Amino acid sequence: MIWINAIIQGLLLGGLYAMFSCGLSLMFGVMRFVNLAHGDFAVLSAYAAYVLVEHAGGTPLWTFAAVIPAAAIIGFLLQRLLLDRALIGGSLSPLLVTFGLSILIQNALQQGFGANNESLFVGSLSYESWKVNNSIYLGRLDVIVFVIAVALIAGLQLFLSKSRPGRMMRATADNRRSAALSGVNERRVRATATAIALATVAIGGLFLAMRTSFTPTSGSNDLIFAFESVIIGGLGNLWGTLLGGLILGVAQTVGSQINPADGILAGHLVFLAILAYRPQGIIASRYADS
């Protein structure tokens, strides 16, 4: 029964990873570069919520309403003012720019808040659970995060496959030249994609901060988990990213069950094994076969 519990807890943790990773997957799908500041934007959102709660009071849950739109606006401006310019220089420049951003955010946060561990305390939600049987308990927050993660990814996938801007995003990812020749405003498509990506990062960052703790530099570690989820599932494929997050989560909790110190290591090993034997990911990308 402890193994079943480990797997269930892993799936719940994987939901968080998937939620946190889908923005990385979306940006890669549309623009073909990895945002190395992805994890730091999540941490930045967490600090924003932390400051809001400290000054305005209440539970951190209300800060979603402020942090998500702010993240979307920052994403839009980030793309317009910085990443679009970097993209002119090829695919390496945006990578370097986001690497620089990552360092900038980490150091600014360290300057402002110190290196202490912080957490967003959501009251009884953080420890209450539903009892399944004597050995399996489901944390309420964990279940809520999982449900929101699946809903978020399903919603994002629906947006991409059915909506007009989503279709234009896929067209731009597929063939930039033809998209421009069809009258698609590529700059707006890219800015929209980054805005959506950062909004999802904010959601993931806040839930991450509620479930665990964060420091100014914890974004780098978060980025690795996000990156692993995306690669395991298959680059640029959102359902793949969900699957990748779940696999990573289960690998970590099952690993911890075997030896409490080896959870993270087990996750990395599963990631490396998949990278070695199925480098295209569990679900091969639909973007990649063009």
Added chain:
Amino acid sequence: MTLLRLDGVTAHYGHLQALDELSLSLDQGEILAVIGANGAGKSTLLSLVSGELRPSQGRVYFNELDVTGLEPYRRVRLGISLVPEGRHLFSTLTTQENLLVGAASRRPGPWSLDTVYDVFPFIKKRQHVRAALLSGGEQQAVAIGRSLMSNPSLLLLDEVSLGLAPVIVRDLYVALRQVADGGTTLLLVEQDLTEALGIANHVLCLLEGRVALTGSPGDLDQAQVLDAYFGRGPVVTDEGVAP
């Protein structure tokens, strides 16, 4: 009324000069076929009109508006649409999605999914198939349809017949005839001289970036066209024989 006017445009790819002070004007409703050997500058000419390439010298006017510095997607909004050589469909999108992306500019006009399927009935039954799985002829029809969805007043066509069986090329040109009859101006670059001269009411032959011959297909005999095509004999234009 003049729809498109190129005024002394020179274009370079790096140090290579592809067009040399070329001027031309195209009236509304006209069908201009640009012919010439490989490297004569035909596709360069289309790139200058679609906006993918900026001239190093000279201006491009559309509806008497200077569009020289305008990006391709903005030109689509004004009514210029290019069907690129080699189709370049969105291969991971379905036929119908490809057509819908073509309407990205929201330009009003007669074209819709239904009217495109009317002109190309053979792609309607393939509407939910991914473009990568379509045959060459179907892909070309979707590429033309995608351009039509932007309701262009000027349709640029680059090598429609490339790699397609003659019977399919004929079908496509029948459809293009319908498009032209609807009032759309066509500027087509073509290697297939028979089809190009069959549909055009004006021909321009390029040779090494310059105009070697212009006229209407009825007035030109085959020997003249071939001489201009391969760079033999005098340069003939509407104004007469150049020295």
